[in-house]
Amino acid sequence: MSEDINKEQIEEQIHETEDKVEEVNQPSLEELLERSQEQLEQLEQKNKEMAEEVLRAKAEMENIRKRSERDVQNAHKFGVERFVKELLPIMDSIEQALKHEVKSEEAIAMKDGVELTSKMFVEALKKFGIEILDPNKGETFDPNMHEAIAMFPNAEMDDNTIFEVFQKGYVLNGRLVRATKVVVVKN
Numbered sequence: 001m002s003e004d005i006n007k008e009q010i011e012e013q014i015h016e017t018e019d020k021v022e023e024v025n026q027p028s029l030e031e032l033l034e035r036s037q038e039q040l041e042q043l044e045q046k047n048k049e050m051a052e053e054v055l056r057a058k059a060e061m062e063n064i065r066k067r068s069e070r071d072v073q074n075a076h077k078f079g080v081e082r083f084v085k086e087l088l089p090i091m092d093s094i095e096q097a098l099k100h101e102v103k104s105e106e107a108i109a110m111k112d113g114v115e116l117t118s119k120m121f122v123e124a125l126k127k128f129g130i131e132i133l134d135p136n137k138g139e140t141f142d143p144n145m146h147e148a149i150a151m152f153p154n155a156e157m158d159d160n161t162i163f164e165v166f167q168k169g170y171v172l173n174g175r176l177v178r179a180t181k182v183v184v185v186k187n
Helices: 002-025 029-078 081-099 105-127
Strands: 130-133 146-152 162-167 169-172 175-178 180-185
Touching: 081 105, 081 169, 081 175, 105 130, 146 162
Parallel strands: 146 180
Antiparallel strands: 130 169, 162 180, 169 175
């Protein structure tokens, strides 16, 4: 029996020792709380970083949307620019035809038809946002809208004023398509 008691005591001591080892190996509540706090801080930091990434992605998407809208608007506004550039020599030819003096009845009737065609052409251009740049003699030369093809001395006029328009210019929705070719006074 004493062996049984010893055996039981030994087993009991083994269990107690194992329990003590488990207690030693198990973290204390403070340690658990500290670890939990660290994990919480890490998760909060990660959450903050992800929220910033989401905000940046939203801003980038908004910028892309705005840029796309602007590109579409410009395509609508300026999509006819190439077509207009092809039409300008035709308008120039019509204007040149109208500068000639005619005397016969038949030629006068033809010139009237060309004038009507010119007016219709100009109205069609205006419908698509095209403005004609036709400065008057004496207006100030604007290098953004005019192209000086010659300089001409004239004591009666100020420097950098337009003496003569050689070829009209055109603007499409505020964008210069072709500068007005002018002769400028230079004394």
